[in-house]
Amino acid sequence: MWNAGVSPAGPQASPPALRITAITKHFGATIALDGVDFEVAPGEVHALIGENGAGKSTLMNVLSGAVVPDSGTMIAGGQPYAPRGPADARGRGIAHIHQELALCAHLSVAENIVMGIEPSRGGWLRRDAMNERAAALLADFGRAEIDPRTRVSNLSLADRQVVEISRALARDARILLMDEPTSSLQRADVSRLFETVSRLRDRGIAIIYISHFLEEVREIADRFTVLRDGRSVGSGELTSVRDEELISMMVGKAQTRVAVQQKEVVRTLSAAQPQILLEVENLSAPPRLRLASFKLHQGQILGIAGLVGSGRSDLVRTLFGLQRATGGVVRLRGQELKTLAHQIENGFGYLSEDRKGEGLALQLPIADNVTISRFASCSHAGWIDRKQQNPQTEDVMQRLRIKAPGPRGIVDRLSGGNQQKVLLARLLHQDPDILLLDEPARGIDIGSKADIYREIARLASEGKGILMVSSYLPELLQVCDSIAVMTRGRLSPARPASEWTADSILEAAIGGET
Amino acid sequence: MNRWIRILAPMAGLVAVIVLFAILTGSPARYLSGANLRVVLAQTVIVAIGALGMTMIIVSGGIDLSVGAVIALTSVVAALALRSGWPPVAAMTAAIVAGAIVGVVNGVAITALRVVPFIATLGMLGIARGVAKYVASEQTVNPPATWLNELAVTFPSRDWMLFAPGVWIAILLAAMMALVLRNTVFGRHVFALGSNEAAARACGINTSSLKIRIYALAGLFFGLAGVMQMSRLRQGDPTVAVGVELDVIAAVVIGGASLSGGEGSIAGAMIGALVMAFLRNGSQQMGWPNYVQEIIIGIVIVLAVAADRWRAARAAEGS
Numbered sequence: 001m002w003n004a005g006v007s008p009a010g011p012q013a014s015p016p017a018l019r020i021t022a023i024t025k026h027f028g029a030t031i032a033l034d035g036v037d038f039e040v041a042p043g044e045v046h047a048l049i050g051e052n053g054a055g056k057s058t059l060m061n062v063l064s065g066a067v068v069p070d071s072g073t074m075i076a077g078g079q080p081y082a083p084r085g086p087a088d089a090r091g092r093g094i095a096h097i098h099q100e101l102a103l104c105a106h107l108s109v110a111e112n113i114v115m116g117i118e119p120s121r122g123g124w125l126r127r128d129a130m131n132e133r134a135a136a137l138l139a140d141f142g143r144a145e146i147d148p149r150t151r152v153s154n155l156s157l158a159d160r161q162v163v164e165i166s167r168a169l170a171r172d173a174r175i176l177l178m179d180e181p182t183s184s185l186q187r188a189d190v191s192r193l194f195e196t197v198s199r200l201r202d203r204g205i206a207i208i209y210i211s212h213f214l215e216e217v218r219e220i221a222d223r224f225t226v227l228r229d230g231r232s233v234g235s236g237e238l239t240s241v242r243d244e245e246l247i248s249m250m251v252g253k254a255q256t257r258v259a260v261q262q263k264e265v266v267r268t269l270s271a272a273q274p275q276i277l278l279e280v281e282n283l284s285a286p287p288r289l290r291l292a293s294f295k296l297h298q299g300q301i302l303g304i305a306g307l308v309g310s311g312r313s314d315l316v317r318t319l320f321g322l323q324r325a326t327g328g329v330v331r332l333r334g335q336e337l338k339t340l341a342h343q344i345e346n347g348f349g350y351l352s353e354d355r356k357g358e359g360l361a362l363q364l365p366i367a368d369n370v371t372i373s374r375f376a377s378c379s380h381a382g383w384i385d386r387k388q389q390n391p392q393t394e395d396v397m398q399r400l401r402i403k404a405p406g407p408r409g410i411v412d413r414l415s416g417g418n419q420q421k422v423l424l425a426r427l428l429h430q431d432p433d434i435l436l437l438d439e440p441a442r443g444i445d446i447g448s449k450a451d452i453y454r455e456i457a458r459l460a461s462e463g464k465g466i467l468m469v470s471s472y473l474p475e476l477l478q479v480c481d482s483i484a485v486m487t488r489g490r491l492s493p494a495r496p497a498s499e500w501t502a503d504s505i506l507e508a509a510i511g512g513e514t
Numbered sequence: 515m516n517r518w519i520r521i522l523a524p525m526a527g528l529v530a531v532i533v534l535f536a537i538l539t540g541s542p543a544r545y546l547s548g549a550n551l552r553v554v555l556a557q558t559v560i561v562a563i564g565a566l567g568m569t570m571i572i573v574s575g576g577i578d579l580s581v582g583a584v585i586a587l588t589s590v591v592a593a594l595a596l597r598s599g600w601p602p603v604a605a606m607t608a609a610i611v612a613g614a615i616v617g618v619v620n621g622v623a624i625t626a627l628r629v630v631p632f633i634a635t636l637g638m639l640g641i642a643r644g645v646a647k648y649v650a651s652e653q654t655v656n657p658p659a660t661w662l663n664e665l666a667v668t669f670p671s672r673d674w675m676l677f678a679p680g681v682w683i684a685i686l687l688a689a690m691m692a693l694v695l696r697n698t699v700f701g702r703h704v705f706a707l708g709s710n711e712a713a714a715r716a717c718g719i720n721t722s723s724l725k726i727r728i729y730a731l732a733g734l735f736f737g738l739a740g741v742m743q744m745s746r747l748r749q750g751d752p753t754v755a756v757g758v759e760l761d762v763i764a765a766v767v768i769g770g771a772s773l774s775g776g777e778g779s780i781a782g783a784m785i786g787a788l789v790m791a792f793l794r795n796g797s798q799q800m801g802w803p804n805y806v807q808e809i810i811i812g813i814v815i816v817l818a819v820a821a822d823r824w825r826a827a828r829a830a831e832g833s
Contacts, residue, residue, distance in 0.1 A: 090718060096716075102716050104710045115706055117718075120698075
């Protein structure tokens with residue numbers, strides 16, 4: 001079932017596109033990279049895996065010239081490579097496809113692709129030549145349907161990624177660094193991306209591919225290198241290594257139990273007949289949410305699957321009053337809610353899928369971020385009392401094992417996993433009865449995921465009702481008691497998680513009436 | 515398509531203003547007469563030329579609050595040059611170059627000193643005004659009469675010109691700037707900078723030098739606006755044009771530009787300048803006191819941007 005092909009030209013057959021040896025990098029007292037070795041051959045997809053904080057991002061920045069290493073050597077295309085800045089990296093054919101897409105949304109597809117290398121005559125743009133060049137690159141990918149004249153803001157995320165890769169190729173990139181390229185993509189788009197990556201590989205381009213998803217890595221990559229604590233701790237062919245081995249390399253021996261615990265999250269519902277907490281009938285909020293009905297019991301984790309744009313995020317946003325409902329009935333413990341405008345008072349809590357945009361005040365300390373939904377608990381007459389705020393924050397930080405200097409630490413300086421935990425910590429502090437979680441564990445390392453899953457399970461066992469939206473099917477199957485699938489704004493009846501498989505969820509999500 | 519809709523909305527606003535005052539004044543024939551049109555256009559030349567530079571700055575994601583002070587400074591520079599016996603072309607060039615120098619200083623403060631444009635140009639507002647007063651010895655500067663005085667007159671001495679030479683200059687420059695912003699590599703880089711600065715930098719665009727060039731080029735326009743100011747008053751006045759930057763910014767924004775960058779057009783900004791000029795002119799014809807004009811223009815600015823946000827929200831929902 002794994003499509004783990006080895007490239008036709010094996011890695012040993014040709015000299016490496018890039019070889020790095022004993023790279024180190026310190027930031028002040030922190031060791032970010034502590035001796036990293038790896039190499040990637042032309043026409044190879046090389047997966048770089050490791051937990052957040054393992055040094056993957058720093059390594060990417062070293063390769064793309066954004067960070068200068070303290071020591072170590074790099075050889076690209078047979079020549080020593082010591083980039084002083086992104087321009088040097090580009091000059092050597094090394095392109096970084098960023099995790100947060102770096103496009104100009106106001107400009108056209110073609111303008112983005114040729115940006116910085118525009119065809120021109122005497123300073124005047126040669127628009128025809130520009131559009132032709134862009135069209136040719138897109139057609140090369142079998143994505144000729146993307147019109148070079150379209151504004152990028154009109155494109156889907158997946159298409160934007162194609163534009164960004166085309167931009168790298170327009171500069172004759174030989175080595176592509178792809179950082180979590182699928183984190184915001186739907187399954188169908190992931191398949192298309194993988195087709196693209198395969199084409200690039202067949203053309204002899206070396207691809208360094210960072211991902212948290214092991215099954216994804218197996219599907220696309222040939223070889224792997226595992227980073228842990230800034231060191232490369234293992235590498236080899238993906239076909240000759242089991243998941244458990246990879247995980248134990250990533251987390252180290254001491255922590256393997258955490259990874260195992262993650263699989264034991266599935267809980268048994270309490271024997272007593274649980275009370276219905278929330279009952280939703282025919283809720284709609286056009287254009288995306290058309291019809292959703294479900295019941296949420298105390299202690300239940302109800303998973304909502306569906307493609308992006310299917311209305312699954314709109315469901316939780318509407319329930320939390322962030323979008324206006326145009327129809328439907330919401331009953332809380334049997335009482336019909338006349339308005340969804342005061343949901344925090346009604347005991348609802350919401351975790352946004354957009355951690356940086358909507359979830360956190362990045363420049364503020366952890367304590368402010370955690371207590372903001374319930375400042376009343378640590379303030380008097382409008383004045384915040386840090387003597388109450390700090391211990392309250394420390395309490396939830398411990399529960400979620402947030403690694404930070406303390407409650408006054410600035411959220412922006414935390415790793416992605418810890419930031420995500422701060423988001424959940426806010427809900428713990430708010431202490432709602434119903435938690436609406438939109439992608440609670442997106443794009444974070446396995447250790448943090450395990451901590452978050454464990455906390456969700458614990459909240460459910462305390463009798464909270466949890467609605468959890470996720471794109472990651474194994475996560476839904478593992479964490480939820482029951483799962484309902486959203487298709488084009490309509491929610492299927494919920495069924496116990498044990499009756500679903502990843503395949504059947506996917507089928508329901510992409511199927512439905514057309 | 516989108517681009518035309520963005521021009522259409524300010525255009526509709528302009529037509530609405532003209533029709534409204536044509537009816538309110540009770541004599542559409544007079545309000546829409548050629549004579550009145552000349553008055554309006556002559557009055558709008560300074561704001562329109564300023565808006566040419568400001569459009570570029572706002573599209574790039576910046577702002578310039580020093581325009582009024584720079585207009586005063588360069589009007590003084592032009593008047594002083596004329597008084598010292600410089601030929602008119604040289605005096606005009608001196609004023610325009612002075613504007614560009616101020617722009618370079620703004621650009622350097624923004625890039626090398628990493629001061630945000632709002633603050634850097636707020637500082638320049640004071641500096642330029644102060645320098646203007648210093649070089650003018652805190653007095654108005656009366657230059658000898660030259661053809662420069664003809665640039666922004668309401669009724670040009672030669673009938674065949676129809677409008678003041680300044681009006682024609684503004685139209686010509688507007689056409690040129692529209693082409694530059696749309697069809698040159700520089701123009702597209704201005705949009706890229708305002709749309710996503712990090713992306714522009716990642717593509718190898720030297721954003722620091724680009725910013726300095728943008729503020730310098732805009733400074734040329736502000737210098738020319740200063741020449742028009744001197745032409746209208748027939749003297750260099752260091753205390754003139756207080757708050758003109760707000761009119762200029764308003765014109766650009768009414769014309770559909772986004773203060774967060776990446777969006778805006780020359781055509782829109784010109785329409786925006788006309789909207790304000792017709793509003794002013796109409797209010798004067800109605801005999802309304804100055805404060806009424808100020809209130810109306812304030813309301814129009816807010817409504818124009820609100821309408822734009824509303825359109826954007828509709829567009830987002832529709833997609």
